[in-house]
Amino acid sequence: xxxxxxxxxxxxxxxxxxxxxxxxxxxxxxLRAKEAGxxxxxxxxxxxxxxxxxxVLFNAMVNIPGIKYVAAADIxxxxxxxxxxxxxxxxxxxxxxxxxxxxxxxKEELDAVFVATPDFWHAPHTIMALEAGCDxxxxxxxxxxxxxxxxxxxxxxxxxxxxxxxxQRRSNPRYRYxxxxxxxxxxLCGQIVNINGQWNRALSSSQDIVSKPSILPDAExxxxxxxxxxxxxxxxxxxxxxxxxNWRFYTDLSGGPISDLGxxxxxxxxxxxxxxxKSLMASGGRSFFKDREHFDNxxxxxxxxxxxxxxxxxxxxxxxxSSGGGYYESFMGTEGTIDISxxxxxxxxxxxxxxxxxxxxxxxxxxxxxxxxxxxxxxxADAIASYESAPPDxxxxxxxxxxxxxxxxxxxxxxxxxxNATLTCDARHALESEAPIYWVNQAAxxxxxxxxxxxxxxx
Amino acid sequence: xxxxxxCSNDLGLTLGMLTLRIWLGFRAIQTGIEKFAGxxxxxxxxxxxxxxxxxxxxxxxxxxxxxxxxxxxxPVPLYDKFASEPLIPTWGLNLYDCIxxxxxxxxxxxxxxxxxxxxxxxxxxxLYTSLTFGLILIKQDAGIAWLGVxxxxxxxxxxxxxxxRFAVMKKW
Numbered sequence: 001x002x003x004x005x006x007x008x009x010x011x012x013x014x015x016x017x018x019x020x021x022x023x024x025x026x027x028x029x030x031l032r033a034k035e036a037g038x039x040x041x042x043x044x045x046x047x048x049x050x051x052x053x054x055x056v057l058f059n060a061m062v063n064i065p066g067i068k069y070v071a072a073a074d075i076x077x078x079x080x081x082x083x084x085x086x087x088x089x090x091x092x093x094x095x096x097x098x099x100x101x102x103x104x105x106x107k108e109e110l111d112a113v114f115v116a117t118p119d120f121w122h123a124p125h126t127i128m129a130l131e132a133g134c135d136x137x138x139x140x141x142x143x144x145x146x147x148x149x150x151x152x153x154x155x156x157x158x159x160x161x162x163x164x165x166x167x168q169r170r171s172n173p174r175y176r177y178x179x180x181x182x183x184x185x186x187x188l189c190g191q192i193v194n195i196n197g198q199w200n201r202a203l204s205s206s207q208d209i210v211s212k213p214s215i216l217p218d219a220e221x222x223x224x225x226x227x228x229x230x231x232x233x234x235x236x237x238x239x240x241x242x243x244x245x246n247w248r249f250y251t252d253l254s255g256g257p258i259s260d261l262g263x264x265x266x267x268x269x270x271x272x273x274x275x276x277x278k279s280l281m282a283s284g285g286r287s288f289f290k291d292r293e294h295f296d297n298x299x300x301x302x303x304x305x306x307x308x309x310x311x312x313x314x315x316x317x318x319x320x321x322s323s324g325g326g327y328y329e330s331f332m333g334t335e336g337t338i339d340i341s342x343x344x345x346x347x348x349x350x351x352x353x354x355x356x357x358x359x360x361x362x363x364x365x366x367x368x369x370x371x372x373x374x375x376x377x378x379x380x381a382d383a384i385a386s387y388e389s390a391p392p393d394x395x396x397x398x399x400x401x402x403x404x405x406x407x408x409x410x411x412x413x414x415x416x417x418x419x420n421a422t423l424t425c426d427a428r429h430a431l432e433s434e435a436p437i438y439w440v441n442q443a444a445x446x447x448x449x450x451x452x453x454x455x456x457x458x459x
Numbered sequence: 460x461x462x463x464x465x466c467s468n469d470l471g472l473t474l475g476m477l478t479l480r481i482w483l484g485f486r487a488i489q490t491g492i493e494k495f496a497g498x499x500x501x502x503x504x505x506x507x508x509x510x511x512x513x514x515x516x517x518x519x520x521x522x523x524x525x526x527x528x529x530x531x532x533x534p535v536p537l538y539d540k541f542a543s544e545p546l547i548p549t550w551g552l553n554l555y556d557c558i559x560x561x562x563x564x565x566x567x568x569x570x571x572x573x574x575x576x577x578x579x580x581x582x583x584x585x586l587y588t589s590l591t592f593g594l595i596l597i598k599q600d601a602g603i604a605w606l607g608v609x610x611x612x613x614x615x616x617x618x619x620x621x622x623x624r625f626a627v628m629k630k631w
Contacts, residue, residue, distance in 0.1 A: 173514040181514075367507040399505035399516030408515075 041418055042068050046110040046134070048101050048125045049117035050074035050083040053139055057114055057166075058083070060406035062090055064414065071108045073098035075225050078215040101125055105132040112162075112417060115139060118247040119254040120229065123148035126163060126427075127155040135162035137413045140267075141259040142430055144252070146438040149431050153459050156427045162416055164423050165430035167267045168409035169342060174401055178340055179272050182349075186363060189333025190355070192306075195269050195313035197329040199261040202322035203288070206296070209245040216241050229253060249292045251441075256294025257317045258284075258440045261327070268329045268340075269302065269313045270433040277302035277313070277436050279451045284444035288320045296320060300440050336360075337392070344400045348372075353390030360395070370396040431459045469622065476619040479612060484571025486609075487583060491563030497529030498522065532559035533593075540597045547596065555589070562586060570616075573626025577617060584613040 045067050047054055051074070061067060072083045072095050080097040088094050098104040105113075105128060113129045115122060115138040123143040129136045142149035142165055156163040169175045182188040222228070222240040230252025235243070247253040248260055255263075270276060280302055284295030296319045304311040318324075328341035335355040339348045349369065351360050363369045375391030377383070401408070415421035435457040443450045450456070502517035533541060533556045541547050566586060569579035587609045594602040623629065 173516050177512070177514040177516055367505065367509075367512075397516065398507060399512070399518050401515075402500075402502035402517040402519055 039066060042066050043414055043417055044068045044070045044109060044111045046070055046104055046108055046113045047072040047083060047095075048074075048104075048113050048115045048129065049121070050076070050079040051116065054079075054083065054114070054116040055086075057116055057137075057139075057406055057410065058086060060404035061410055063403070064407065064411055066414070069093075069095045070110055071096040071098060071104050073101045073104040075099055075217050075221050076215070077217075101128065105129060105134070110134050112137065112413070119144040119259065120148075120226065120247070120252065123152050126152050130155045130159040130161045130163060133159075133161065135164075135413070135417050137164045137166065137410065138427075139166040140430070140434070141255050141263045141437070142427065142434055144254050144259070146431075146435060149427075149434060149438070150459060153427045153431050162413070162423060163427040164409070164413040164416070165425050165427055165434075166406070166409065167264060167425045167430060167433070168406045169264060169268055170271065170425040171409035171412045172342065172401060172405065173408060174344075174347070174397055174399075175268070175340060178338060178397065181368060182338065183272065183331065186368065188336050188349070188363070189331055189338060190335030190352075191308050192273070192311055192331050192333040193309070194332040195273075195311060195330065196332065197262075197265040197269065197313070197315045198317070198324065199257075199265065199327040200316075200318045200322050200324045201261070203320055205322070206289070206319040208242070208249075211241075211245055213241065216244065227253070249289075249294055251293045254294070255438070256298075256441060257296065257319055258298045258300070259437060262298070262315055262317045262440070263434060263437050264342075265327070265329050266302070266313075266315055266437050267430075267433045269304075269315070270436070272329075272331060273304055273306050273311060273313075275304050275306050276432060276457050277304050277452060279303045279449055280436060280439055280443050281449050282440045282443035283447070284441065295441065295444060298440060298444060300443065302436060342405050344397075347397060349395040349397070350375075350392035351395060352392055360393075364395070367398050370398055372396050428459050432457070435459070472619055472622040473624050476616060476622045477625065479616040479619065480570055480573065480576075480623075483580075483583065483609075483612060483616060484567045487563045487567030487570065489567075491560045491567060492525065494532055494560035494563075495525045495527060495530050497524055497526055499524065530560060532556035537593070537597070541593055544596045547593070559586075573623060574628045575631040576623050576626055576629070577620050578631045580613050580617050580620070584610055584617075587613065 043066060045061075047058070047069075050072055054074075069087045069091065072080050072087075074080045074083070077099060080099065084094050084097050096104075096108065098107075104110075110129075110132075112135045115125045115129065115136060117125055117139075119141050120143070122138050122141070123145075126136050126138045138152070142152055152163060183192075217225070219235075219237045219240050222244050223235075225244075227240050227243045227247070228235050230250065231239075231243075243250055243253065248256065254260065280300060282298065282300035284298040286292055286295060287297050289296040297317070299314070299316040302313040302315070304313065326341065326343065326346050328339050328343075328346040330337060330339045335352055337350045337352075339346065339350075341347050353375065360369070364371050372394040375393045377388070377391050409424065412421055412424050416423050436452065439450050439452075439456060498521040500519065500521050502519045504511040505516045505518055506512070507516075531538070533552070538552070538556065541552050542549065563586070566579055566583045569575060570583060587606050591603055591606045591610075594606065
């Protein structure tokens with residue numbers, strides 16, 4: 001396997017350290033070794049956290065060759081068992097199961113770990129794994145606090161290991177193509193003046209998660225795992241289990257909907273503009289879920305200064321309705337608008353009526369765009385000609401992604417471990433993009449505009 | 460003149476019967492064969508400027524194929540619905556799932572070739588009636604109406620059976 005550098009695992013270090021540092025570093029037998037017969041580029045993987053998001057990642061990994069699923073850890077026995085069964089049924093072997101992450105990192109020879117635990121565990125688990133000599137793929141949001149996220153960047157720098165953050169759109173061919181070819185090279189949008197993004201989710205998808213009590217961890221385990229963090233009283237078993245299953249609702253355990261859902265899309269604002277915002281206004285409310293600590297609906301506006309001019313970006317996350325077109329990011333320019341989404345169905349491109357027809361026709365002929373439909377005037381007796389703009393023609397991207405949405409990002413991570421690629425979203429770049437998001441809840445609470453400084457946004 | 464009219468009528472009815480046999484036969488045969496159909500998804504890289512794009516943007520397609528391993532007498536989504544119906548026992552559903560495809564193919568051929576025409580048509584009518592029963596249970600009214608049209612065609616063929624020609628075995 002063409003690893004960047006041979007590294008010592010934590011287990012080897014502990015086991016061999018008595019031999020003396022010089023001897024240890026000089027002994028090839030203690031460098032990371034593969035099992036006899038394993039393919040040369042096989043990557044030995046461990047899972048930290050075996051919940052829903054882990055399942056999303058695993059399902060996106062199963063078609064990627066060259067992975068050996070060595071171990072999985074979660075404080076909930078049933079979840080680790082489910083992961084082990086999924087691996088056994090798909091690949092015919094069982095990974096080693098752990099209820100304790102430290103134990104897994106200490107005992108196993110792992111090249112890489114995938115962290116899919118609650119947000120408040122991302123930083124500790126990532127740092128632990130990096131320091132154990134593993135490359136890390138950690139789900140977004142990097143942490144529930146900006147300090148936690150900064151500590152992950154520091155750990156990545158300190159250890160020299162890879163740390164990919166799960167903003168999977170950064171590796172998605174559709175997103176990369178749209179940015180590099182349509183926006184940057186062809187200037188399809190003209191001057192981007194506004195951005196609009198949203199994730200609207202129905203009430204039915206925003207309800208409390210419940211589970212059979214008999215398979216949930218006991219109170220002591222949950223306390224030890226920090227699920228009582230920030231509580232102002234001694235929590236009952238029922239309360240602890242609610243926090244365990246619904247950690248996204250608690251301010252000391254997560255960043256709430258703006259972090260859970262908004263982070264992916266606000267990341268795209270910053271990535272596409274190649275800039276961090278200069279200020280932020282926000283409003284949020286516990287409008288329906290009145291008992292939840294986090295806002296159930298948040299709206300915010302970021303202001304950017306870019307080389308092409310000032311840009312305003314509006315973003316809303318609503319957990320009380322699915323109407324309004326699902327989830328997408330819309331880059332609105334003087335020549336055209338690109339609505340892009342992880343879902344192909346929500347992705348559309350519109351040509352302004354005043355845009356250069358010849359240019360768009362040529363792009364279509366070259367295969368850079370697909371024309372879908374000519375713009376249709378709404379018509380009707382209530383249409384007042386002087387109010388109306390000519391309707392835009394509709395176009396589409398020339399192709400889609402024929403893989404699970406997370407697969408290209410995981411492939412990028414594994415290819416980088418093999419020395420064949422560069423991370424598309426390492427921890428530092430992820431934090432540059434995530435930093436403004438950490439301030440949204442605060443801006444909404446205070447109802448004051450935040451003018452960003454280096455102190456707010458530094459990595 | 461009367462003799463000429465009679466001849467025309469007989470020819471019309473004979474051709475009408477033949478048309479029904481062809482329609483009902485092919486309908487059943489192809490429906491049975493389709494139960495062995497599967498598809499394999501494929502995707503091809505989209506060309507931009509005449510060459511495959513470097514981003515991996517793809518367009519999806521699917522290759523259809525036929526195989527015994529793909530056989531599903533009762534389509535999976537319908538099977539799951541039927542399985543939860545109290546009036547359909549699991550053993551009965553499994554048996555029906557096994558025989559439906561071959562039964563359609565066999566009856567299709569017997570009707571098409573004119574083998575034991577009346578019995579074959581009656582068996583085909585029973586088969587479509589059994590399908591109708593299942594659709595009534597899961598409230599698929601459009602499917603019930605569609606099968607009703609089939610039953611009418613089977614009855615028309617039975618009514619025209621005495622005008623049957625070009626049959627391999629006219630008995631029964």
